[in-house]
């Protein structure tokens with residue numbers, strides 16, 4: 001349980017102990033979490049105790065802290081972008097309120113990688129996709145990675161990324177370099193590329209890496225119902241057939257994913 005990463009998944013009512021607005025569109029929630037601690041890349045289903053939505057919403061772990069002592073509770077934190085009804089409910093939470101957390105779910109960064117994690121590595125986050133990449137950065141030895149963060153206007157979620165390793169791009173050009181983050185990524189410099197963000201960005205990074213023969217791993221986003229592999233509602237099409245994003249992913253080998261044409 002506590003103290004063993006991802007030993008089994010649990011649903012627990014957890015207390016919100018920190019709420020922070022990161023930008024007008026993005027907020028951070030931290031919870032006391034007494035269950036198994038997660039690995040970067042995994043996610044939880046979040047559903048407020050008082051909620052009008054039927055299903056929890058899948059949210060990646062942005063950071064976590066193991067318990068101080070055996071049997072104690074750790075902390076788990078999420079960065080969330082306001083989209084529809086479910087994330088609006090999460091945005092309206094007050095500290096002290098209870099939220100059902102189910103997890104940790106899915107695989108983790110590095111789970112599909114046959115080689116030990118050795119640099120140089122590129123972590124590429126687009127928008128809210130920065131959150132699971134920043135969690136991964138905390139697991140990697142300093143100096144082994146460059147972090148590429150792409151945003152529309154305001155950067156967020158980069159507090160723990162060493163300044164010297166971080167490349168920021170904003171489409172509006174207010175901070176960092178102006179443009180899209182992939183304009184600044186040279187995959188040939190890296191042994192591995194790990195990416196999370198909007199599907200068109202993932203499709204583009206997968207194409208760049210494939211052309212250069214650089215192994216690339218991407219975190220896919222799908223609407224989810226059960227989150228545990230039972231409803232088949234979260235299909236990702238791959239060259240090995242249909243896969244469930246919630247249990248076979250969310251991390252996939254980029255070269256195996258068959259992207260939708262619109263992406």
Ligand SMILES: Cc1cc2nc3c(=O)[nH]c(=O)nc-3n(C[C@H](O)[C@H](O)[C@H](O)COP(=O)(O)OP(=O)(O)OC[C@H]3O[C@@H](n4cnc5c(N)ncnc54)[C@H](O)[C@@H]3O)c2cc1C
Nearest residue numbers: 057058059060079080081083084085086087221222223250
């Ligand atoms: C593994 C995983 C990790 C994630 N991690 C994060 C994270 O760390 N932070 C974060 O902010 N978000 C994350 N997401 C995305 C997050 O789960 C969604 O933004 C959230 O579920 C939206 O819920 P909502 O109720 O706010 O919006 P909804 O009301 O569900 O709608 C959101 C948008 O999707 C559209 N939509 C609704 N249903 C469908 C459908 N069936 N098919 C296509 N489009 C539809 C709506 O029109 C709307 O534009 C993650 C998703 C996955 C799968």
Ligand code: FES
Nearest residue numbers: 227229231232246
């Ligand atoms: S959400 Fe039910 S199978 Fe993935």
